[in-house]
Amino acid sequence: MTADDVDDVGTYPDYIVINKPVNQRPLRGDVVRYVGAPIAAVAATDRYAAEDAVEALAATLEIDELSPVMTVEQATSDEAPLLYPEWGDNKVVDLVGDRPEVRAALDAAPHRFTETYVVQRQTPLPMETRGVVAEYRDGRLSVWVSHQSPHIARTTYAMLLGLREADVRVVCPRVGGGFGGKTHVYSEEIVVAHLAMKLGRPVRWIEDRAEHLVASVHARDQRHVVDVGYDDEGHIHAMRCHVICDVGSGEVFMAGTCPSLVSGGVMTGSYDFPNLEVSTTCVVTNKTPAGAYRGFGAPEGVFVMERVIERVARLVGKDPNDVRAPMILQQSQMPYTMPGGGRIDSGSHQQTFERVIELGTEALQRVQARFEDDPKVRVGVGYTNYVEPCVPTYFATTGHWAGYDAATIRIEPDGGATVAVGVAEIGQGMVVTTRMLAADALGMNLDDVAVVMGDTDRAPYGLGAWGSRGAVVMAGSVVKAAEVVLDKARVIAAHKLEAAAADVVLEDGAFTVRGSPGGTAVTWAEVATAGVIRTIELPKGLEGGLDAAATYEPYALEHFPDESGRIHAAATWSNAAHAAVVAVDLRSGHISIEEYFVVHDCGTIIHPNVVEGQIVGGVAQGIAGAMYENLPYDPETGQPQFASFMEYLVPTMSEIPPVQTEHFESPAPEMPLGIKGVGEAGTIGPPAAITNAVCFALADYHLDITETPVTPMTIRAAIRGSKDRT
Amino acid sequence: MTSDTTAENRRVPIRLRVNGSTESAAVPPRLLLSDFLREGLGLTGTHVGCEHGVCGACTVLIDGTAARSCLTLAVQADEADITTIEGLAEPDGTLSTVQQAFADHFSLQCGFCTAGFLMSIAGELEQGMTEPEIRELLSGNLCRCTGYQSIVEAAVELAGTREA
Amino acid sequence: MKPAVFDYVRPSSVQDAVSALASDPDAKVIAGGQSLVPLMNFRLASPTLLVDISRLDELDFIEVRDDKLCIGAGVRQREAERSVVAARSCALVAAALRWVGHPQIRNRGTVCGSLAHGDPSSELPAVAVATDAEFIVRNRTGERVIAARDFYLAPFWTALEEGDLLTEVRLPVDTPGIQSSVREYARRSGDFAIAGVAIRGTSGDGTPRASVGAFGVASAPVRMTATERLIESGDYSQSALDDAIATDVPSPTSDGQADGTYRLELLGELVILALADCGGRR
Numbered sequence A: 001m002t003a004d005d006v007d008d009v010g011t012y013p014d015y016i017v018i019n020k021p022v023n024q025r026p027l028r029g030d031v032v033r034y035v036g037a038p039i040a041a042v043a044a045t046d047r048y049a050a051e052d053a054v055e056a057l058a059a060t061l062e063i064d065e066l067s068p069v070m071t072v073e074q075a076t077s078d079e080a081p082l083l084y085p086e087w088g089d090n091k092v093v094d095l096v097g098d099r100p101e102v103r104a105a106l107d108a109a110p111h112r113f114t115e116t117y118v119v120q121r122q123t124p125l126p127m128e129t130r131g132v133v134a135e136y137r138d139g140r141l142s143v144w145v146s147h148q149s150p151h152i153a154r155t156t157y158a159m160l161l162g163l164r165e166a167d168v169r170v171v172c173p174r175v176g177g178g179f180g181g182k183t184h185v186y187s188e189e190i191v192v193a194h195l196a197m198k199l200g201r202p203v204r205w206i207e208d209r210a211e212h213l214v215a216s217v218h219a220r221d222q223r224h225v226v227d228v229g230y231d232d233e234g235h236i237h238a239m240r241c242h243v244i245c246d247v248g249s250g251e252v253f254m255a256g257t258c259p260s261l262v263s264g265g266v267m268t269g270s271y272d273f274p275n276l277e278v279s280t281t282c283v284v285t286n287k288t289p290a291g292a293y294r295g296f297g298a299p300e301g302v303f304v305m306e307r308v309i310e311r312v313a314r315l316v317g318k319d320p321n322d323v324r325a326p327m328i329l330q331q332s333q334m335p336y337t338m339p340g341g342g343r344i345d346s347g348s349h350q351q352t353f354e355r356v357i358e359l360g361t362e363a364l365q366r367v368q369a370r371f372e373d374d375p376k377v378r379v380g381v382g383y384t385n386y387v388e389p390c391v392p393t394y395f396a397t398t399g400h401w402a403g404y405d406a407a408t409i410r411i412e413p414d415g416g417a418t419v420a421v422g423v424a425e426i427g428q429g430m431v432v433t434t435r436m437l438a439a440d441a442l443g444m445n446l447d448d449v450a451v452v453m454g455d456t457d458r459a460p461y462g463l464g465a466w467g468s469r470g471a472v473v474m475a476g477s478v479v480k481a482a483e484v485v486l487d488k489a490r491v492i493a494a495h496k497l498e499a500a501a502a503d504v505v506l507e508d509g510a511f512t513v514r515g516s517p518g519g520t521a522v523t524w525a526e527v528a529t530a531g532v533i534r535t536i537e538l539p540k541g542l543e544g545g546l547d548a549a550a551t552y553e554p555y556a557l558e559h560f561p562d563e564s565g566r567i568h569a570a571a572t573w574s575n576a577a578h579a580a581v582v583a584v585d586l587r588s589g590h591i592s593i594e595e596y597f598v599v600h601d602c603g604t605i606i607h608p609n610v611v612e613g614q615i616v617g618g619v620a621q622g623i624a625g626a627m628y629e630n631l632p633y634d635p636e637t638g639q640p641q642f643a644s645f646m647e648y649l650v651p652t653m654s655e656i657p658p659v660q661t662e663h664f665e666s667p668a669p670e671m672p673l674g675i676k677g678v679g680e681a682g683t684i685g686p687p688a689a690i691t692n693a694v695c696f697a698l699a700d701y702h703l704d705i706t707e708t709p710v711t712p713m714t715i716r717a718a719i720r721g722s723k724d725r726t
Numbered sequence B: 001m002t003s004d005t006t007a008e009n010r011r012v013p014i015r016l017r018v019n020g021s022t023e024s025a026a027v028p029p030r031l032l033l034s035d036f037l038r039e040g041l042g043l044t045g046t047h048v049g050c051e052h053g054v055c056g057a058c059t060v061l062i063d064g065t066a067a068r069s070c071l072t073l074a075v076q077a078d079e080a081d082i083t084t085i086e087g088l089a090e091p092d093g094t095l096s097t098v099q100q101a102f103a104d105h106f107s108l109q110c111g112f113c114t115a116g117f118l119m120s121i122a123g124e125l126e127q128g129m130t131e132p133e134i135r136e137l138l139s140g141n142l143c144r145c146t147g148y149q150s151i152v153e154a155a156v157e158l159a160g161t162r163e164a
Numbered sequence C: 001m002k003p004a005v006f007d008y009v010r011p012s013s014v015q016d017a018v019s020a021l022a023s024d025p026d027a028k029v030i031a032g033g034q035s036l037v038p039l040m041n042f043r044l045a046s047p048t049l050l051v052d053i054s055r056l057d058e059l060d061f062i063e064v065r066d067d068k069l070c071i072g073a074g075v076r077q078r079e080a081e082r083s084v085v086a087a088r089s090c091a092l093v094a095a096a097l098r099w100v101g102h103p104q105i106r107n108r109g110t111v112c113g114s115l116a117h118g119d120p121s122s123e124l125p126a127v128a129v130a131t132d133a134e135f136i137v138r139n140r141t142g143e144r145v146i147a148a149r150d151f152y153l154a155p156f157w158t159a160l161e162e163g164d165l166l167t168e169v170r171l172p173v174d175t176p177g178i179q180s181s182v183r184e185y186a187r188r189s190g191d192f193a194i195a196g197v198a199i200r201g202t203s204g205d206g207t208p209r210a211s212v213g214a215f216g217v218a219s220a221p222v223r224m225t226a227t228e229r230l231i232e233s234g235d236y237s238q239s240a241l242d243d244a245i246a247t248d249v250p251s252p253t254s255d256g257q258a259d260g261t262y263r264l265e266l267l268g269e270l271v272i273l274a275l276a277d278c279g280g281r282r
């Protein structure tokens, strides 16, 4: 099946108004823009035979090679070949910030510097690659897919394949990790479904790792050009920042342009920093499309901000934490609106910062003592503060779908509950979290609650797993639905207890009359039996059934920017401070992370182990970005220079250090139960903290790292360079 | 010289023990053991994450030692004794000590890597191994979710070297 | 990532194995499969016939003969790593093997498979070169012995020819007072080395002597003769060592992982560390 065979399939919509349209087709025909773009599909009885056919087919392809555009410089040069000639340039997004007061502040600042910071390409890399199984039977399409947003996938399949939405079922069973990469609705899913419909038999495609590395989204790949004004006290007066993101060919749904907006929007995070002007450009190149990845632009922005702080500290001869301290947000400043419009609702920015300095300072001494006798090892500590945007609008990213989610609760005749939610489980603990929260809300035992998610036939329409939103929107909708169910249950119990409903309380799984301990009790099972099957026991006028549906969206969430481009796009904000203590071996350039601390605040904690797992796992991915993973391309041929895990260096257990966490709990004032998010937090800090620590350790060599990943080779080169200079 | 057509249709009879039961099959020479287990025997607990030996998700025991089923041809497993994740728990479903330790320490999130870690530990962990030794031992298994800490904790407990 | 079609035989003798190899110009030996199968999964190798030698009893031996540690082509890396005979007679073998991949790989991979594969970043070929090992090669017409120094020609290219089977490697045994060390640097635990060194040395009372093999730094394992001479001179400065290494490795590998300058720097540090392991001075 080639491009011609999918003529009857729709083109992906270009919903996002700030993006130029890419008109993504499920299979690419005459112009192929990156290695990994799907151009043909082969169906066979097994994967071995299919690969034989692909090999034979590849040998017959006639390809004219065009000269590729592989870098930001190439993409923006005047002679650049255009990926989409109709655009007139290679910029899919170009937003120019215009804040005269920031420029005035810059001009007035005693000192200035400009610098370019670079964050490399990475890929989310779930250990389970993507996979799709589709079957078309009796007029219904069923798709089992490894995806983060089952309903959004369903809507997209139905739209492109011309089916009624009710005739499509999407099931996402036990997804083996996503990290953002599986929020996108990929061409392969459409092609497999289309094949299943054409062939009249089930079709399966399991992505292999070689495919995954070029065909699933990449991410990051940003450079930030900054112009910073500061004074001799280390006070940063103003900053202009041009965020330039290489989004690859752009042919992915949803488009991968939004992380770069988040980078600019959250870079000043935990700091009171009003004078920021951000411009954002996304260029297209002949690389794999960029998309969502855990952190979603925040790690890049925070890396730049923290490196700027360290530079200023060095220039004025101050401890970087003394540059941070006057800027750190105070509780009295809450809610605090950032330059980009994000309104930080609450947090413990100062406490987490102070606590992490204590931990980092003690650890630095320990580690210095450890390496006292080795003159060839230098030790350093590095810090970072940041906020994590939680429960964002999806509208800004998709031009569709906003920020809500949904729950249905059905009390079963035996007194148990079936709770179905629109969020999804991708390994982040959403099933256990939902079960705990629903059991709590319904006054039931954990074992009495069955949780349903990831099946569009059984769960209410919801938006899935992304944006550190699951716990909040799940809790909001579950609590609301539970209230409805409980109100009715209390009426039934009151009838049985011959009391007023207002006097009935639910404790330890039984309904009793308030203030009569040890009195008569009615169990959930009795209430449920009456409510669902023995409805003759109901009070007159009350109808049978004990179920409810509810949706929840944080009310203050904004979906459109105002005229000045400011938008409060995330409903609540977790905060954290990290400290990394590293030992750098001058001989090999080897960086060993000796100790790592996260002092975190995600509001009310529902399940401590889930929170811990999210933070530690996130830090590991942050370390991967700081030091190991990269996706370089040959600038001449456009060929990826990574083909396997031999080149894409996912860190192992030997490279990831133990991570120590501590928590503050500043409940989110406007969120249900005070919950915030934690899904992406850990990933944001390590590039900044580790780079800062390495530069501390190598202060003698005047190292000023502006680019990740920081590798032993780059460190050796810097040491060598500094020797050559002196 | 073997002509391609005969090679394509060639099936080699194999006989092996998998989780205690004897299995016989006629397999194409190129069939990977991982695919034989998953597709041929329906033992989908063995996961496939890279097919080039790095991620460790496909680890099984071959004659008692941990090995990559993605780098082993099914024909090479002829006469071998294979244990997969399905063979770790007791027949009544009671978890093995290794599995129980993972459950106790929250050593999994999405669970994709878990079978591989469990088989590596079941095959190679020795009593008294120190934490650095354990980290080196399990470096051949990648996990993208946990940051490894909870897995290390489980393994350290299993090796009996928990610091008091 | 599935192999292309091939035929498969598991001969019951070395004689049958070499006959099978001679029957098809695109035949390949499969031993542990730990290098070959990944290549086949990527379809970077598509042999039409695999000759499985992993179960030939004839090739399953680790023993000392005529002051040589002899390891047959059936011996898995993990067996050699744990072998008491090998530890006593040639400590470099175990010292090198602990760096090779992961236990799960070494449980299947063979010593001779690694030697025959000829990856310039592999540890064992450097051990062979450092110890003046001999390779015993059989084909349908007979047997020949190839010296390690003549064996490695270019990356993944050895003196083995079509139809050849490496049946055995023979490594001269450690003499009294010998100390051995393998040191390497890789980004991740278990990865192929960016640079590495295998040293067998004596310090004792007399003249220091060392046999030095490097891996990961050039298109083939390197016998570092200039470095050896410098060590024997007993008096070497950092700059003299740097010069000797540059003489031994005139065109260091430069790739996405590391450039040549960095590789030589690493190699210099690793030589010093390994010499210290062998009781030499720092």
Ligand SMILES: Cc1cc2nc3c(=O)[nH]c(=O)nc-3n(C[C@H](O)[C@H](O)[C@H](O)COP(=O)(O)OP(=O)(O)OC[C@H]3O[C@@H](n4cnc5c(N)ncnc54)[C@H](O)[C@@H]3O)c2cc1C
Pocket: B052, B053, B054, C028, C029, C030, C031, C032, C033, C034, C035, C036, C037, C038, C053, C073, C099, C100, C101, C102, C105, C108, C109, C110, C111, C112, C113, C114, C115, C116, C117, C119, C121, C122, C123, C124, C160, C164, C165, C166, C167, C190, C191, C192, C193
């Ligand atoms: C994740 C991973 C990490 C690894 N890390 C390392 C490492 O750090 N260092 C390292 O050295 N290796 C490493 N390896 C490779 C491993 O050591 C292989 O086992 C070894 O290189 C090949 O041995 P084998 O027995 O598996 O050979 P096979 O894969 O069976 O064969 C390899 C090649 O040698 C040929 N061959 C094998 N035996 C013979 C013979 N007796 N006569 C003639 N030709 C023969 C084959 O035809 C084939 O071309 C790694 C492998 C993996 C998958």
Ligand code: FES
Pocket: B047, B048, B049, B050, B051, B052, B053, B054, B055, B056, B057, B058, B059, B068, B069, B070, B071
């Ligand atoms: S699938 Fe076998 S090691 Fe990754």
Ligand code: FES
Pocket: A127, A176, A177, A427, B107, B108, B109, B110, B111, B112, B113, B114, B142, B143, B144, B145, B146
């Ligand atoms: S738990 Fe998801 S990869 Fe390990």
